[in-house]
Amino acid sequence: KNLIRSALNRHNLRARLRLWLRDTQGALAVETIIVFPILLGAFLALVVFFDVFRTQKVNVSATYTLSDLISRQVAPVTPAYLEGLHDIYDHISRANHATSLRVSSVYWNVIAEEYQVVWSYATRGGTPLGNAQLNESVDRLPIIPRADTVILMEAQMHYNPPFAQGLTARTFSHFVVTRPRFAPQIVFQPASGNQIALTPCQHGHVACGW
DSSP states (O other): HHHHHHHHHHHHHHHHHHHHHHOOTTHHHHHHHHHHHHHHHHHHHOOOOHHHHHHHHHHHHHHHHHHHHHOOOOOOBHHHHHHHHHHHHHHTTOOSEEEEEEEEEEEETTTTTTEEEEEEGGGGGGOOOOOOOOOOOOGGGGOOOOOOEEEEEOOOOOOOOSSSOOOOOOOHHHHHEOOOOSSSSSOOSSSOOOBBBTTTTTTSOOOOOO
């Protein structure tokens, strides 16, 4: 009897195990719990990557727009004008992040044989561009004819992704060089003092004693 009872118990155990394996009740809920976090992560990553590429594209377009705008200036530009350009930059780029803007007038010094800054202004208390920093970007600057200048527009946005999903905070930097359209140079009028412009001595039309 004990042997028969033991055999029956083993048979019942196997039968119950087969029934449990064939039972599909609750399978959908279990699959959802497993798959949903993966789908949610993929969706958030898609949102982040879309926002990154959109933000970068808008920033590039905004930088070129501002550079073209200042290249058409005939009257001297002022700090107030350039601060206004920064406001336009924020508006065009729909900036929800910290931004910075720096505008510089650059020329090729034929005597020193290097690029030099005529004037530079960084908005919202930023640091103006110096000659040493300028010449670190020689490979990004064009050939400038004598007595000509170019406008260098540098825009930055310190981007923080809406979700920490695959990407970390980063800075989008854009470097745009534009030649003035209606004059050889864009003159800068500081808040106090004389206008700043390229002089004949600087561009090599007269001897400077260097």
